[in-house]
Amino acid sequence: MRTDKLASLIWNTVVFIGCVLLSLVVVWPILFTLSSAVSPGRSAAALSPLPFANGFTFDNFAHLFTDTLYPRWFLNSFIVAVSTSIGTLLVASLAAYVFSRFTFTFKGSLLTSMIVLQIFPSFVGMIAVYVVLVRIGALDALWGLVLVYLAGNLPYSIWLVKSYLDTIPKGLDEAARIDGASHFRIFATIVMPVARPILIFLAVTTFAAPWMDFIFPKLVLRSTETQTLALGLISFVSEKNSDFTTFAAGAVIVAIPFMVFFLVTQRTLVTSLSTGAVKG
Amino acid sequence: MTMTSPPRAEAAPAPAEPAGRDPGRARVRMLALSFMGLAHLTVLRQRYKGAAFAAVEIAFLAFVPHLLTRLGGLVTLGEPEPSVPVKFRDNSLFMLVDGVLALAVVAAFAAVYWISVRSALADHRLGTHTRSTPARTQLATMATRAFPVAGLAPTVLLILFFVVVPLVFSALVAFTNYSSPQHLPPGNTVDWVGLDNFGDMLGGDQMWTGALGRVFVWTVVWAVLAVATCYAGGMILAVVLHESKIRVKPLFQAIFILPYAVPAVVSLLVWRNMLNGAFGSVNKTLMELGIIDQAIPWLTAPLLARFTVILVNLWCGFPYFMLLTLSAMTAIPQDVKEAAALDGASGLQRFRYVVLPLVLYQTAPLIIMSFAFNFNNFGAIYFLTNGDPTVADTTVTGAGATDILVSWLYQITIGLMKYNYGSVVAVLIFLVLAPIAIMQFRRTKSFKGDF
Numbered sequence: 001m002r003t004d005k006l007a008s009l010i011w012n013t014v015v016f017i018g019c020v021l022l023s024l025v026v027v028w029p030i031l032f033t034l035s036s037a038v039s040p041g042r043s044a045a046a047l048s049p050l051p052f053a054n055g056f057t058f059d060n061f062a063h064l065f066t067d068t069l070y071p072r073w074f075l076n077s078f079i080v081a082v083s084t085s086i087g088t089l090l091v092a093s094l095a096a097y098v099f100s101r102f103t104f105t106f107k108g109s110l111l112t113s114m115i116v117l118q119i120f121p122s123f124v125g126m127i128a129v130y131v132v133l134v135r136i137g138a139l140d141a142l143w144g145l146v147l148v149y150l151a152g153n154l155p156y157s158i159w160l161v162k163s164y165l166d167t168i169p170k171g172l173d174e175a176a177r178i179d180g181a182s183h184f185r186i187f188a189t190i191v192m193p194v195a196r197p198i199l200i201f202l203a204v205t206t207f208a209a210p211w212m213d214f215i216f217p218k219l220v221l222r223s224t225e226t227q228t229l230a231l232g233l234i235s236f237v238s239e240k241n242s243d244f245t246t247f248a249a250g251a252v253i254v255a256i257p258f259m260v261f262f263l264v265t266q267r268t269l270v271t272s273l274s275t276g277a278v279k280g
Numbered sequence: 281m282t283m284t285s286p287p288r289a290e291a292a293p294a295p296a297e298p299a300g301r302d303p304g305r306a307r308v309r310m311l312a313l314s315f316m317g318l319a320h321l322t323v324l325r326q327r328y329k330g331a332a333f334a335a336v337e338i339a340f341l342a343f344v345p346h347l348l349t350r351l352g353g354l355v356t357l358g359e360p361e362p363s364v365p366v367k368f369r370d371n372s373l374f375m376l377v378d379g380v381l382a383l384a385v386v387a388a389f390a391a392v393y394w395i396s397v398r399s400a401l402a403d404h405r406l407g408t409h410t411r412s413t414p415a416r417t418q419l420a421t422m423a424t425r426a427f428p429v430a431g432l433a434p435t436v437l438l439i440l441f442f443v444v445v446p447l448v449f450s451a452l453v454a455f456t457n458y459s460s461p462q463h464l465p466p467g468n469t470v471d472w473v474g475l476d477n478f479g480d481m482l483g484g485d486q487m488w489t490g491a492l493g494r495v496f497v498w499t500v501v502w503a504v505l506a507v508a509t510c511y512a513g514g515m516i517l518a519v520v521l522h523e524s525k526i527r528v529k530p531l532f533q534a535i536f537i538l539p540y541a542v543p544a545v546v547s548l549l550v551w552r553n554m555l556n557g558a559f560g561s562v563n564k565t566l567m568e569l570g571i572i573d574q575a576i577p578w579l580t581a582p583l584l585a586r587f588t589v590i591l592v593n594l595w596c597g598f599p600y601f602m603l604l605t606l607s608a609m610t611a612i613p614q615d616v617k618e619a620a621a622l623d624g625a626s627g628l629q630r631f632r633y634v635v636l637p638l639v640l641y642q643t644a645p646l647i648i649m650s651f652a653f654n655f656n657n658f659g660a661i662y663f664l665t666n667g668d669p670t671v672a673d674t675t676v677t678g679a680g681a682t683d684i685l686v687s688w689l690y691q692i693t694i695g696l697m698k699y700n701y702g703s704v705v706a707v708l709i710f711l712v713l714a715p716i717a718i719m720q721f722r723r724t725k726s727f728k729g730d731f
Binding site: 008011012015016018019022023025026027028029030032033048091092094095097098102104105106110113114115116117118124125126127128129131132135147148150151152154155158182183184187211212214215230233234237242244247248251254255258259261262263 | 373374377380381391394395398424427428431432434435436438439441442443444445446447449450453517520521524525526532534535536537538539540541542543544545546547549550551552553554561564595658659662663689690693699706709710714717718720
């Protein structure tokens with residue numbers, strides 16, 4: 001019994017030390033970013049590796065809001081994220097409802113193409129997307145970007161919502177249909193409320209994705225006024241004379257709401273993620 | 281996308297008559313095939329539905345000359361006209377895209393045509409309307425039946441124009457010579473070259489063939505290692521946390537989730553800065569601590585850079601699998617473990633034979649998805665190393681030591697503007713990933729009922 005206790009004590013100590021070391025590695029870049037955000041100067045080259053050893057200033061934040069277009073980029077990203085999220089919810093849930101509750105010609109082929117299209121890196125066809133946007137006059141416009149995101153989101157989102165709707169008993173809508181409710185009414189007032197968990201999941205993920213996307217904004221948005229947050233932030237560090245402290249300040253402002261949100265909702269999100277994938 | 285068979289809920293299908301024996305059916309089919317909506321308008325007495333179908337065909341016919349021009353353009357891709365100002369020359373790029381768009385319109389029309397014939401035959405079988413069916417009833421039926429059409433129309437249009445057309449376009453570019461510097465619209469035209477690009481990439485041109493082979497092998501190695509490290513790391517951590525009796529467990533768990541919460545672009549760019557050979561804080565710290573004497577070229581020595589990319593990806597990716605494993609383990613019913621314990625299984629045995637198989641079963645599908653994701657994980661490479669460091673053939677092919685297929689594709693198209701070679705790479709990505717997608721979809725339950 002004594003050796004058992006000793007073994008478990010040693011084991012716990014080893015685990016504890018391992019966890020502490022790992023925590024250091026995990027936290028290091030985060031602390032580094034935070035500390036850079038409040039450090040004087042522009043470049044990271046001059047910074048001491050010790051976090052918060054460079055002094056403390058809010059200059060970078062002031063610089064960010066007065067000398068750069070950061071607020072504008074933030075607003076642009078917000079507009080794109082909200083529009084994409086709402087658009088995806090409306091279009092995908094309607095299509096998923098149709099796929100889940102009706103039979104019609106080409107249903108099988110449409111579903112198959114959804115799943116195959118879902119795996120493509122969307123920028124494989126970026127040159128053509130560019131030309132299509134030129135043709136409809138959506139180049140350098142936020143709504144053009146929203147259309148691209150919306151279309152790209154659809155295959156996976158429809159697949160996700162349809163899988164969920166399939167688990168909702170059809171008796172529910174049939175009862176309403178006997179009472180004379182129209183298809184749209186059943187969709188809007190009966191099926192959608194029941195599907196709320198998956199819709200929330202979809203809203204959150206589609207809202208979060210555009211904030212940090214890079215390739216399509218780079219392709220579609222040409223002028224500095226229409227840029228999104230990711231483009232703007234990257235522009236601080238991509239040029240040769242890197243403006244790392246400003247980048248860090250900007251990154252902190254975006255990352256903090258994200259982190260708080262994920263820490264609060266992680267359990268729900270991961271559960272939806274895994275059930276969505278496993279159950280199919 | 282019209283409903284041709286009745287919605288499940290609305291009407292039970294009438295007993296099918298033996299096909300081919302019914303002269304009326306043959307007549308309906310002939311009428312339906314000869315002009316869209318004709319069968320509905322005449323024998324089936326569905327004025328409104330028939331009119332709607334006929335309107336589609338009339339609109340299509342009005343566009344036929346236009347479409348033919350576009351399709352012709354798709355075939356020729358324009359003639360070189362050096363004497364004409366650039367503005368007025370044939371733009372092969374636009375001709376190619378417009379041709380594909382025209383193809384999409386034709387395909388959509390063919391689909392609607394097919395639907396109208398099916399619909400006519402179904403309506404004939406069911407005999408839904410007679411001469412006396414009032415207009416209101418007809419319209420009401422149509423409105424109900426139009427719901428799926430209206431519901432799917434935005435999806436189909438968006439996916440057609442922003443996903444399918446671009447994909448077809450880039451597949452077609454693989455068979456042209458669209459590339460810098462000789463064949464770049466609007467100054468020059470582009471021509472069809474058959475399989476030349478595939479020939480160049482797969483043996484014809486030594487540099488490009490070599491680069492393709494190297495990048496392909498590294499992409500597979502990268503995707504496998506990225507998944508394996510994150511999965512193993514996340515799982516080990518989850519198991520250790522779950523089984524250990526440390527008091528501050530929730531604190532550690534919260535810390536370990538942090539990388540998942542930080543936007544990937546931010547963490548990758550921060551790591552890029554920290555791992556900088558000259559002034560990165562990783563090297564500085566290691567030097568100050570006296571662990572190393574001179575800077576480690578984390579991102580500039582080819583082999584080490586590949587190793588670093590995988591390590592940083594581990595930092596970004598392990599929390600996801602840790603969370604998954606944790607939730608899978610908490611989902612295991614307590615009585616299963618207790619039963620094993622009663623049978624005399626030790627802690628290790630319980631884990632090996634009860635917990636592990638259940639967790640693996642739950643998380644296995646996500647391994648495949650994660651492989652496909654990492655195969656295309658553009659950001660992990662582009663933001664951390666930009667594909668660097670350079671190797672012997674980089675100046676020609678644009679492929680650096682850490683480039684994977686997608687980041688190379690970006691480099692080829694945006695940097696080198698060799699769209700033809702880029703498309704070959706895109707086709708290759710498709711060939712690798714399509715079987716995975718199809719496999720994935722075959723095992724999903726919800727699709728099984730629909731085929």
